[in-house]
Amino acid sequence: MPQTTIRTLTPSETAAALPALAEILSDCVEGGASVGFMSPYAAEDAMPYWKGVARAVSGGETVLIVAETDSEILGTVQLGIATMPNQPHRADLKKLLVHRKARGLGLSRLLMDAAEDEAAKRGRHVLVLDTATGSPAEAIYEKFGWQRVGVIPQYALMPDGSYCGSTFFYKALGAL
Numbered sequence: 001m002p003q004t005t006i007r008t009l010t011p012s013e014t015a016a017a018l019p020a021l022a023e024i025l026s027d028c029v030e031g032g033a034s035v036g037f038m039s040p041y042a043a044e045d046a047m048p049y050w051k052g053v054a055r056a057v058s059g060g061e062t063v064l065i066v067a068e069t070d071s072e073i074l075g076t077v078q079l080g081i082a083t084m085p086n087q088p089h090r091a092d093l094k095k096l097l098v099h100r101k102a103r104g105l106g107l108s109r110l111l112m113d114a115a116e117d118e119a120a121k122r123g124r125h126v127l128v129l130d131t132a133t134g135s136p137a138e139a140i141y142e143k144f145g146w147q148r149v150g151v152i153p154q155y156a157l158m159p160d161g162s163y164c165g166s167t168f169f170y171k172a173l174g175a176l
């Protein structure tokens with residue numbers, strides 16, 4: 001049985017993980033996921049984005065979580081905590097990404113559970129995310145107990161350039 005570990009990365013661990021994270025993001029975009037970037041999108045194209053994430057981790061603005069199976073990073077999620085001063089209790093869930101070769105093994109559930117734990121530790125009890133309408137992720141968030149708020153049509157583009165809507169969700173950790 002492969003061993004899966006979920007870890008929250010320090011700034012130095014983030015720097016070491018950049019090539020693996022770039023490979024995962026490239027794989028997701030090339031697999032047709034609307035996650036911010038257009039196809040074609042090679043791993044090297046993803047490095048500037050991840051270097052920005054690394055700066056945000058160093059600055060305490062982002063919590064970066066990875067899933068490793070047999071020491072290979074195959075999934076990731078981020079918690080954005082650089083909220084405005086009037087939202088100290090809120091966080092943004094971002095970039096839940098699992099490499100195609102590791103899908104269907106439960107990594108996204110482990111990553112989302114870990115993100116909720118990290119949010120709770122920081123007193124962030126209102127979590128928000130958006131995802132491409134009609135994507136597999138949309139169904140998964142509902143399964144994980146997120147509340148669907150609504151859809152904004154033509155919010156973004158798919159990697160092939162066609163429009164896609166975004167569905168917004170929130171999750172409260174505890175009673176609101």
Ligand SMILES: CC(C)(COP(=O)(O)OP(=O)(O)OC[C@H]1O[C@@H](n2cnc3c(N)ncnc32)[C@H](O)[C@@H]1OP(=O)(O)O)[C@@H](O)C(=O)NCCC(=O)NCCS
Binds near residue numbers: 108136
């Ligand atoms: C969405 C994504 C992260 C799911 O990752 P995953 O590790 O394969 O998901 P899991 O194996 O943890 O599955 C979680 C649950 O969703 C279900 N599920 C998995 N794939 C599914 C799909 N395509 N459609 C519907 N349900 C699905 C699983 O059965 C599981 O349910 P269970 O816990 O009741 O058994 C992955 O498909 C991905 O990286 N997609 C591309 C990037 C993306 O769109 N990310 C979202 C950005 S907001």
